[in-house]
Amino acid sequence: MTRGKLAAWIAGRLDERFGEVKRRPNDPVEILVATILSQNTNDSNRDRAYESLIGRFRSFEAVADADEDEIAATIRVGGLHRQKARSIKESLRRIIAERGGLDLSFLAGLTIAEGLNWLLSLPGVGKKTAGIVLLFSFGKPYFPVDTHIRRVLSRVGLIENGEDPHRVMNQILPKDPVLMRRLHLHLIRLGRTVCHPRRPECSDCPLSAGCAVGKETISTLRRKSR
Ligand code: SF4
Numbered sequence: 001m002t003r004g005k006l007a008a009w010i011a012g013r014l015d016e017r018f019g020e021v022k023r024r025p026n027d028p029v030e031i032l033v034a035t036i037l038s039q040n041t042n043d044s045n046r047d048r049a050y051e052s053l054i055g056r057f058r059s060f061e062a063v064a065d066a067d068e069d070e071i072a073a074t075i076r077v078g079g080l081h082r083q084k085a086r087s088i089k090e091s092l093r094r095i096i097a098e099r100g101g102l103d104l105s106f107l108a109g110l111t112i113a114e115g116l117n118w119l120l121s122l123p124g125v126g127k128k129t130a131g132i133v134l135l136f137s138f139g140k141p142y143f144p145v146d147t148h149i150r151r152v153l154s155r156v157g158l159i160e161n162g163e164d165p166h167r168v169m170n171q172i173l174p175k176d177p178v179l180m181r182r183l184h185l186h187l188i189r190l191g192r193t194v195c196h197p198r199r200p201e202c203s204d205c206p207l208s209a210g211c212a213v214g215k216e217t218i219s220t221l222r223r224k225s226r
Helices: 003-018 028-038 043-057 060-065 068-074 081-099 105-109 112-120 127-138 147-156 165-172 177-193 212-225
Strands: none
Touching: 003 165, 003 177, 028 043, 028 060, 028 081, 028 127, 043 060, 043 068, 043 081, 060 081, 068 081, 105 112, 105 127, 112 127, 127 165, 127 177, 147 165, 147 177, 147 212
C-alpha cells in the first residue's frame, strides 16, 4: 500500500470508530496559549493551568503585563511552568508590539509557509503549536503532529525513524482542512485510549489489520494463550 492509500485507510477506520468530533474553541490567541500550556502534560493539567491563568489574570493583555514569576506560579500544575510562562508572556508581548493588540487575524491572509514562519518565530512555538493555530483557527490545511500522533503513525509504518512527521504527513495528505482536523483529533484519541506508549491494546484497535506492530503483538498474545 502506498503511503497516501495507508493514510486514507487510517482516516476511514478512525472515522468509523470515533465518528464526529466536538468543535473546539477557535480563537487563535486562546489556542496559542492553550497549546503552549499543553506541552509535556495531559489535557486535564493543561485545562487546570489554563483555567488558573484566566481566573487569576482575567485577560491575555493582563498576562502580557504580568510578572513572569507570577504567571509561572499560576500555571505550575501544568509542569515546565517557568519555561511556559516565559513563552506565553513573550509571545503575547510580541503580538501586541507587532500587531498593535492581541490580534492574529492577519494570519488568515498569509500562505501556510508565511504563517508557519511567523508563528515559529515566537518563543516556545514549534511546528505542532503553529500548525494547530493555522488549522483550527484559520482552516489552513497544515497537519500538526503531536507525541501521540507520532507514536501511532510510526507504529503503523506511515513514518519511519528519522523522518520529520510534519513533512511526511503534509506531503501525503490531501489539502483538506476538515479531513486534517478530524484525523488529528482521532489519532490523538487513539493514542490516548488504545495505542498507549507501553502495552498498546492492539486487539481493540481499529488499525490492527494494517499495523505491523499490531499484528505482531496480537500473534504473540495468541501464542502465549495457547
Ligand atoms: S494496532 Fe496496536 S500498535 Fe498499531 S496502532 Fe493500533 S494499538 Fe497502536
